[in-house]
Amino acid sequence: MDLHLTQDLQKAWHEATDALGLARGTRLDSTSATALLRRCLAMGPATGESTTPLPPPERLVRLRGQLPQLASCLVEGAAAQVAQALEDPTYCRRLVELAADLRMSERMAPEICLAIRADSMEMLSEAPLDAVIFADPQLIGHELYPLCIDACVAAGPKHVPVGVHLDWLVGDSATRVIHYDLEEDRFIEMSLVTPRRLDRALPLALGADEQHHHRTLDELFAERCRNRFHAAETLDHKAISAATWSKLGLSIPSQTVCPVGDVDGARQVLSAGGEWVLKPEASTGGQGVVLLEGPMELHQTSDDLVESLQICWAHGDAVIEERRDGLAYRDDHEKDHSLVIRLHVTSTPGGLHVESGCAIIGGDDLTPASFHHGGRSIELRQALGQLASRRGEWICVDVAQIITDLQQTATAAVTAVADLDLVGVDLVLDLVGNRVVPVLIEANARPAGLIHSRRLSDGLAGVSNSLWTTPVVKQETVS
Known part of the structure; x- marks a missing residue:
């Protein structure tokens, strides 16, 4: 028997169906129910409850108590399946992590839906399998989504990379994956009946211990590891990078x-x-x-x-x-913001390419322009069209020429380091005399914030198509 939904649960159901691209009132199966469950977990205290946020274990207890009401939002039998899944520590941990994402950022990528049953995922055995290996699950969909779309465009749906957490690896095989479903436009996270050996691995979002994790993955996958550790380590140390770039005659602080x-x-x-x-x-x-x-x-x-x-x-x-960021972004209210330009350099057999990037601005001109400090991204051409000397005059530039200069500088920076397939290069703009000069700040072989990237060719979302056109050799599947 359907029970009356509280206003909060009704709102969570509406938000879930909206996020899944479904009509409001659609009953959800046990997999798509993730969108509803994580919103219920993320809800604040109900009327009469303490205003102190509940810790995850107590939120899960509350969610279990809400299941009889939520049954009216689910297809027949799904509530029982969800109740059983809520006894699985892996399922609960991932549900809590996905709920936390709702509090950290607006949703900029499709939902990640947790499959309750393990799957054979036969489509993964049809073609070589690329994987993005991560350790930090926070907003991982924001990193995976642009890469998956690029791969769909460049190589077709059968060649879309999967996301694999470090904990889901047994040797060089995945026991669980996050797979992008192009037709449904959502991610499906599921355990695999049989571990699937990964044909190529790109380390990203490795968390606070990223260098240790990267080294471990490099040793595990060897030549199948995209962005080799020895090369990434060079970029990890800013003084070493700066000394290398200085020898090449590139502008650095x-x-x-x-x-x-x-x-x-x-x-x-x-x-x-x-x-x-x-x-x-x-x-x-x-x-x-x-x-x-x-x-x-x-x-x-x-x-x-x-x-x-x-x-x-x-x-x-x-x-x-x-x-050295002599030039700032000046908004429509005449307020200056610190400005960093992020370009993504990819390496292919045909050479280095800069296909995408974005501009990151700080809250003002005295706050670092980074997402960690509350910065936000804007389209690169918009930023270059509203440049000003910090607390000085407006600066009019040839936007196309500045983009070319930025691309050349970023490419030159990565030329000095081999064995890297994807690098995020950060630059600022300085005014030397009457000339606008790109200045290299740093580069990262594990770039984050990929969801903010836009193609330089047309301004559409994307990181790199050429990243997925390089042939990959299929490895034998573990039996």
């Missing part, structure tokens, strides 16, 4: 490495005046980056500078780098 514990050395650099960027020397995805203004920082509380340094030193040495 001047920088000083500040070893762990050397507070006096940091103070000496800042005493020279000017504007600086303090950041970890190792790759951290924007964590620990702070913008500094020379001697002004020395008049702040000593603990403030030390605290910023210690955040960096948690990852190893720190770098104090000259601030």
Whole structure:
């Protein structure tokens, strides 16, 4: 018998069907029910409940109690299947992670739906299988979706990569995958009846211990690992990258490495005046980056500078780098925002290509332009059409020429490092005399935020088609 749905559950059902592209009122099967269940988990406290957010275990208890009501939203028999699945630790963990995604970001990719039963996934045995290997599940659909669409366009639906968490690997075979269903426009995550050996692996979204995980994957997959660890490690260390680029005559900021514990050395650099960027020397995805203004920082509380340094030193040495983003993005309200340009460089047998990128702007001109610091992306041409000298005059540029200059600089930066198939290169723009100059900041062989990428050719969403046109050799399936 259908029970009356509360207003909150009715809203969750409507949001779930909207997200799945279904008519409101459509009853969901046990797999598509994930869209509803994660929204129920993400709901705030009901009327009369404590305003303190419930921890995941208690949210799951609440969800189990809501199943009799939710049965009216599901096809016959699905509620019983879901009840059984909620006894599976893997299913529950993934459901909690997917619910957390709703609180972190607006939905920019199709739903990830959890299949309750293991599947043979026969279509995975028909062609060589590419995989994106990840360790951090947070918003992983935002990283997978543009890559899957690119692969569909470049090589066809049978050659779409799957997402595989590190924990789902047994040797070089996957026991569970996230598969993009083109017809339904959703991801299906499922366990496999028989582990499937992966023919090629691209490490992305590896979390806080990304270098260790990358090294492990490189040892496991060897030549089948896209973006070899030894090459990625070079880019992970900003000082090494900068020294290499400087030898090639590329424009970089001047920088000083500040070893762990050397507070006096940091103070000496800042005493020279000017504007600086303090950041970890190792790759951290924007964590620990702070913008500094020379001697002004020395008049702040000593603990403030030390605290910023210690955040960096948690990852190893720190770098104090000259601030070279002389040009900012000026919005329609005449407010300046720090600006970083991210370009994606891909390597194919035909050479290096820059097919896509985006502009990332900070909340203002004193906040780092990174997603970690609350930055947002805008279309590259929009950013280049609204440039201004920071707190100065508007700057009119030849947008097409600037894009060409940016592409050439990004390509030259990656030329110095072999064995990398996909690299995100970050640049800023400076004004040298009357000339706009692209300045290299850093590069990452595990670029994040791929959902924000737009093709330079037409402005449509995408990262790289050529990434999926390189032949891959099929490996034997584990029996």
